[in-house]
Amino acid sequence: MSPEAHSLSRRSFLRAGTAAALGLSVAGCGFASEDDPAGKAAEETPIDVKVDGDLVYFNWADFVDPAVFEGFEKEYGVKVVQSNFDSMEGMAAKLNAGNRYDIIFPTAKWSERLAAGGKLRTIDHARLKNAEAVFGGYDYFADPWYDPGSRHTVPFTMYKTGIGWRRDRLGDLTGSWDDLWNDKAKGKVFVLDDRDEVLGMGALKLGLDVTTGDPNDLARITDTLRSLRPRLRGFSSDSYNNLLNGNADMTQAWSGDMAAMLAQAEDPSVFGFEVAREGAPVNSDCYAIPADAQHPGTAMLFIDYMLRPENVKKNIEYIGYPMPVRGSEDTYSALVEPFPQCLVTTDDLKDDRYFRNGTAKGEQHRDAAWTDVKAG
Amino acid sequence: MARRNRSGTARPPGAGPAVSGARLWTWLMLPGTLWMTGFLLASLLLVATLAFGTTDPLGNPRFGLNTDNFAALADPAYRTVLLRSLGYALITCLICLAVAYPVAYAIALHGGRFKNLLIAAIVVPFFANYLVRMYGWSVVLSDDGPLLKALRAIGIADDGTKILQTGPGVIAGLVYGFVVFMIIPLYAAMERMDTSLIEAGRDLYGGPLRTFLFVTVPATRQGAAAGCVLVFLPAMGDFVSAQLMGGPDQIMIGNLIQDKFFQGQNWPLGSALTMLLMAVLLFGMLGYLRRTRKDEAEAVR
Numbered sequence: 274m275s276p277e278a279h280s281l282s283r284r285s286f287l288r289a290g291t292a293a294a295l296g297l298s299v300a301g302c303g304f305a306s307e308d309d310p311a312g313k314a315a316e317e318t319p320i321d322v323k324v325d326g327d328l329v330y331f332n333w334a335d336f337v338d339p340a341v342f343e344g345f346e347k348e349y350g351v352k353v354v355q356s357n358f359d360s361m362e363g364m365a366a367k368l369n370a371g372n373r374y375d376i377i378f379p380t381a382k383w384s385e386r387l388a389a390g391g392k393l394r395t396i397d398h399a400r401l402k403n404a405e406a407v408f409g410g411y412d413y414f415a416d417p418w419y420d421p422g423s424r425h426t427v428p429f430t431m432y433k434t435g436i437g438w439r440r441d442r443l444g445d446l447t448g449s450w451d452d453l454w455n456d457k458a459k460g461k462v463f464v465l466d467d468r469d470e471v472l473g474m475g476a477l478k479l480g481l482d483v484t485t486g487d488p489n490d491l492a493r494i495t496d497t498l499r500s501l502r503p504r505l506r507g508f509s510s511d512s513y514n515n516l517l518n519g520n521a522d523m524t525q526a527w528s529g530d531m532a533a534m535l536a537q538a539e540d541p542s543v544f545g546f547e548v549a550r551e552g553a554p555v556n557s558d559c560y561a562i563p564a565d566a567q568h569p570g571t572a573m574l575f576i577d578y579m580l581r582p583e584n585v586k587k588n589i590e591y592i593g594y595p596m597p598v599r600g601s602e603d604t605y606s607a608l609v610e611p612f613p614q615c616l617v618t619t620d621d622l623k624d625d626r627y628f629r630n631g632t633a634k635g636e637q638h639r640d641a642a643w644t645d646v647k648a649g
Numbered sequence: 650m651a652r653r654n655r656s657g658t659a660r661p662p663g664a665g666p667a668v669s670g671a672r673l674w675t676w677l678m679l680p681g682t683l684w685m686t687g688f689l690l691a692s693l694l695l696v697a698t699l700a701f702g703t704t705d706p707l708g709n710p711r712f713g714l715n716t717d718n719f720a721a722l723a724d725p726a727y728r729t730v731l732l733r734s735l736g737y738a739l740i741t742c743l744i745c746l747a748v749a750y751p752v753a754y755a756i757a758l759h760g761g762r763f764k765n766l767l768i769a770a771i772v773v774p775f776f777a778n779y780l781v782r783m784y785g786w787s788v789v790l791s792d793d794g795p796l797l798k799a800l801r802a803i804g805i806a807d808d809g810t811k812i813l814q815t816g817p818g819v820i821a822g823l824v825y826g827f828v829v830f831m832i833i834p835l836y837a838a839m840e841r842m843d844t845s846l847i848e849a850g851r852d853l854y855g856g857p858l859r860t861f862l863f864v865t866v867p868a869t870r871q872g873a874a875a876g877c878v879l880v881f882l883p884a885m886g887d888f889v890s891a892q893l894m895g896g897p898d899q900i901m902i903g904n905l906i907q908d909k910f911f912q913g914q915n916w917p918l919g920s921a922l923t924m925l926l927m928a929v930l931l932f933g934m935l936g937y938l939r940r941t942r943k944d945e946a947e948a949v950r
Contacts, residue, residue, distance in 0.1 A: 648726035
């Protein structure tokens with residue numbers, strides 16, 4: 274496989290289908306558009322920060338306070354055209370199929386992939402009035418591993434992975450991933466329906482790299498997870514509903530979801546959230562502007578608008594995820610007072626705690642390991 | 650089956666000259682047939698060729714000529730899941746048959762002027778999105794849901810009883826999802842059935858059960874066979890039921906395929922798995938076709 278990424282637009286995909294139908298397919302032939310130097314230059318051109326049309330917005334559902342959208346529409350006289358994805362893969366597939374958006378919210382790992390594939394415009398931070406609070410306050414994001422110099426992205430939210438549990442049924446836990454093996458919770462344990470998170474949990478328990486693609490490491494991880502399987506009730510990323518409706522006594526959970534649960538729980542003291550001492554995977558979502566965005570200027574204005582302190586506060590309170598914006602820390606710690614471990618500090622931000630992109634072979638090994646874990 | 654009636658039985662009087670009638674039918678069928686064949690073949694070929702492909706760093710499928718994806722299917726996990734899916738789909742078929750026969754029988758033979766209303770009552774809920782209905786069903790079956798609460802109240806279930814994340818839970822979801830595909834063809838078969846056969850059965854001293862088993866069931870077996878196919882195929886490929894109602898030990902082949910396409914973004918491996926599933930289903934379909942051909946031959950004779 275060629276190391277450089279090729280885009281596969283909807284048209285070329287159909288063309289590929291036709292070619293295949295005609296029996297013209299040739300080994301190794303990618304059916305992908307060739308590298309386009311003019312397109313590269315366009316991606317690098319700084320974006321004029323001005324209203325150039327309505328904002329076509331693409332994010333997880335419910336990830337921005339509706340009041341913030343309304344404010345933006347009013348102030349700039351534009352409409353926000355919303356659509357949602359339910360997975361990073363789904364988002365990438367839509368982008369690759371040629372759908373055009375002005376702003377998207379990839380995770381760190383996907384930011385790296387999309388930028389490497391020439392799918393993102395560069396963002397000149399100097400043109401964003403409020404970017405200083407991000408890059409001045411959180412050094413880590415000034416030059417993150419996934420996007421050197423943060424040239425294509427601005428960080429949006431941060432989160433960790435830990436264990437949420439029913440304090441009323443299990444009492445206190447020990448603060449280790451071993452807690453998932455707790456006999457009292459047997460048959461009422463969920464893990465996330467997410468390859469990286471589950472394999473990463475096994476890796477951290479064994480002291481291995483969270484994104485290892487090494488077959489020996491993966492064999493050890495799947496062995497460890499096999500012993501968890503009889504205790505598992507399921508794979509589900511709907512962690513807080515599982516806790517709330519009593520199906521789960523304990524579940525692997527994203528910190529932001531647990532914080533969001535606090536708003537819904539009648540009695541938060543019934544629940545707990547801990548982060549394992551062996552280490553917690555950390556992740557961040559980013560703002561990014563696709564290379565083929567039709568209204569990149571409006572997208573720049575939107576990012577700047579989202580970074581205004583009052584909007585950061587509103588969004589944090591609405592979605593329950595902290596944002597790496599200086600001055601927003603108090604808002605978040607007040608929000609997660611019952612679950613202090615939801616806080617993401619600068620100490621948590623470490624390269625080796627992120628899920629990173631592996632080699633093609635490594636990804637294949639991880640896929641196979643995940644099938645083993647899931648299908649048993 | 651409708652076609653067999655048209656060609657196999659005498660045409661009603663006054664239906665016009667046979668040639669122009671046949672030509673009309675041909676022309677009417679042509680666009681639909683071309684549409685279906687064209688897109689079926691195109692997508693089939695895409696899946697078949699993708700199965701030999703690879704994935705590029707952005708997760709895009711690339712065509713190629715490697716057989717790694719088929720080699721990967723040797724993983725025993727796939728066999729376990731495939732066999733489990735076959736088992737679930739078969740049990741689903743049997744339960745659907747058991748549920749649908751009395752329903753179709755009652756409506757077709759005793760529905761009277763309420764027939765259409767009753768059929769509508771069965772079909773209308775299916776206008777709601779499948780996923781939404783399944784979500785609702787999973788709420789009904791949940792640990793603190795109404796069903797288990799009621800069962801606990803009358804002492805049939807205890808605190809530890811659960812339906813969700815068990816095999817029966819998944820099958821309950823599948824039956825709920827697909828039973829209508831059994832009821833409708835059975836109903837159609839019973840509508841067409843010559844009811845004097847039932848009277849004849851009674852005249853020959855068959856009790857209600859014997860008459861049902863030896864007269865009604867054989868007379869409607871084509872409807873039952875069609876229903877089985879209509880239930881079995883989607884049940885085999887379903888991933889929603891196992892996702893919402895199943896636990897780690899109830900994963901079905903549809904879930905693995907869905908994982909490959911969405912989560913893993915490994916379309917080539919997903920395609921190879923799809924080919925495997927289709928090969929398995931093809932066996933079932935061939936059996937069905939042979940069966941119906943035999944029936945047709947008998948009917949013609």
